[in-house]
Amino acid sequence: MHKRVAMAAAVVIGVLSTGTAANASPQQDLQAFRNYFKTRFPDVAFDDYVNGPYALDKSLRAQWKSIMEFPPYAFALDEGKKLFHTPFKNGKTYADCFENGGVGVRQNYPYFDKKSGQIVTLELAINQCREKNGEKPLQYKKGKMAALSAYMSYMSRGKRFDIKVPDDPRALAAYRKGKEYFYSRHGQLGFSCASCHVQEAGKKVRAQLLAPALGIVASFPIYRSKWGSMGTLDRRFGGCNRNVRAKPFKAQSETYRDLEYFLTYMSNGLPVAGPGSRP
């Protein structure tokens, strides 16, 4: 009899804890996320998570350090700097659209915009700035957009991510949608973002070492050797989707922006390290 009661209680507790984790507050999620990786990789310093796979593998780290003597994103930084300071046709520049002239602001993106009820990423804000000043929007995945984003990230290096989920049901809904997408399995191969970057973080998929989800967004945009060019998070999200045979969403779709909101919130407290370099 006692055994049955204990079993029933265990089931109830299990159901309740599942529900609790799914409905946990952003602060509770953040604490649980940090604790998980601290337990999983006790020798990795908190700030080192921004370096992704290089935080976990000595050999990869040594190669990366050699590569960084001449960072492969250097050309993008030069291009981004030039673009950032080149006036639009109306004489204004990107600096006019951003707080503090766009310097040291990366750590606050993405943010919840009360007016539109949407999540605004840095790349979306760049295009909003262009359109406000009568310019055509840039494509989101690479090229000029990646260069501008790289320069703005570089100008914010070391600032600690400070993403907020304000007391607004729409903000919490966006955060929760991002969280649900992160943990849901997709595609014919049935992988979630968490499958690779939480449960299997530190293991290999063929030759690729899977980076931990903690801090994974901090180095974006990145120069990826596989691409031979720069890419934004939109480009990477699309690639991840295709890898598991799920049809990617459009760049800056609500799904990707919500996912970025959740993931960047999970990186709160870590320093901006973009642009980065990855295999």
Next chain:
Amino acid sequence: MFRSAAILILTASLGLPLAASAAASQADYQTAYQQALAVHKKAGTLDNQWTTTGKVLKAAQAAAKQGDYDKAATLAGKAKTLAQLAVDQAQTQKQTWKKAVVR
């Protein structure tokens, strides 16, 4: 003699419908394709289309263009199965994602 004739009649009566079902017509293909497309679109409304389904649908179209409706209908049927699996996955994940949350 009687026995042989009976076997012949039986074989013929079984074979006719089999032959009819083996060779898919253009109409068969179109029906199968539209059914597959409808399920694929449903997967889209659940934010979970599979790239594989899209590829198989294209292959079905290509086969139909070549006049190979047998192959086209078979591929359309395969696409429908894949699309249905994507729908099932999305519906299942509506609950099961919660079990994966770090706590």
